[in-house]
Amino acid sequence: MQTQFLDNSIQELPFLEAEDCAMALGFFDGIHLGHQHIIRKAKEIAREKGLQFALMTFTPHPTEVITPDSTNFPYLTTLSEKVKKMASLGVEQLYIVKFNTDFCHLSPQEFVKQYLVGLRCKHVIAGFDFTYGYKGAGNMSQLTEYAQGEFEVTTVAKIERNHRKISSTLIRELVKSGRVDLVPEYLGQFYEINGQVLSISSQNGDTDSIIHVITSCFLPRPGVYTIAADINGVTYEGTCIEIHTFESHSMLVLQLDSKPPCIESSPIVIKWTCLRQEKPLLSTKPIELSSAVI
Known part of the structure; x- marks a missing residue:
């Protein structure tokens, strides 16, 4: 797996040699069962279409930039562990985008142009609640419009266990409350x-x-x-x-x-x-x- 860190506009970086790819998008903290479903779907689409299997994640968590006075964010997975897990799941190209004030002020259209079209995405896969652009103004229903024919979009529906949406927030709540015994139902492991x-x-x-x-x-x-x-x-x-x-x-x-x-x-x-x-x-x-x- 190749890993590349991005901390500027794609247009200012020497990444024009990027391959046509199917790309999964998300923060993926914990890489729980819902995340794994998105990643498997992206891998399947990449294989079917003969594209590189890519994934884009972000660091640090947006909360640490948007609310800088907040306490340390309770990460379920360190960045180094996340990279190892992505490699084990078969990701071929991992992009780690630095989430800073410049990045978070990009409009949804600018994010699409610079970070998706700019990296030669031909198919984008993300969860139904993935947002992008300034104040999360862009959503999955708008992504096809913003793509302007440059790439296709697959939205992965909500995944539930025990009538509860699988999410990093839910897993943090279980850990914080001491119910670590329930975590495998959502994380896939202890x-x-x-x-x-x-x-x-x-x-x-x-x-x-x-x-x-x-x-x-x-x-x-x-x-x-x-x-x-x-x-x-x-x-x-x-x-x-x-x-x-x-x-x-x-x-x-x-x-x-x-x-x-x-x-x-x-x-x-x-x-x-x-x-x-x-x-x-x-x-x-x-x-x-x-x-x-x-």
């Missing part, structure tokens, strides 16, 4: 975050261990959770027994069923499976973070 191991100590001899983890990812509310931790390619079952939230990061205290060897400073992926208890099992003092790297 919610996962990335972090870094700070320290490890034994408990009950060598049968299990306590580790401290630092992360800047969006987390469930405080409580005791059943988790699985992937460290250096090995998966350990365990429990998250404490969550400490600070201004720019959080500290997790995990109790694993076995003691991983030599894991200080190692990256860790934590999978959240269920909330077991409303309150932490024990109280520990957060360790000094001054030397930690997030």
Whole structure:
């Protein structure tokens, strides 16, 4: 997969060598089952028409630009993880557009001309609620008109589970409320975050261990959770027994069923499976973070 970052007008960038493509559009935070349906549809159209399979996403989230005084946006997926997932889904050309004040002031027509026609889109695929242009003035029903015959448009209808629209907002609400057990119904897998191991100590001899983890990812509310931790390619079952939230990061205290060897400073992926208890099992003092790297 080729990945290209765009932070200016297409007309000012050397991208005229772009191939004719079928392009999926969206922010795709979490890449949930609804997103995956859009991406599969775009891949199918690209294959049928002999076009390159492209996808366009944006960074940062528009909320962070439109409302700069708001708190950090609760991303379900980091940009690096999103890129990896797109590659695994078969995307051939990934465009990551910098969402800044200049970009958000583009009219719908300017967005279409510069970022769709300019990148040789021949078929555009997006969800029914995708908007574009200044204040989201452009919608999917207008896209065919703005295309002026340059490309075709496929609008993907709303996808529901349990009479609820699958959306990143819904998944964030489930995570925030602690209902991580329900997340797979909409995300397609358990919610996962990335972090870094700070320290490890034994408990009950060598049968299990306590580790401290630092992360800047969006987390469930405080409580005791059943988790699985992937460290250096090995998966350990365990429990998250404490969550400490600070201004720019959080500290997790995990109790694993076995003691991983030599894991200080190692990256860790934590999978959240269920909330077991409303309150932490024990109280520990957060360790000094001054030397930690997030």
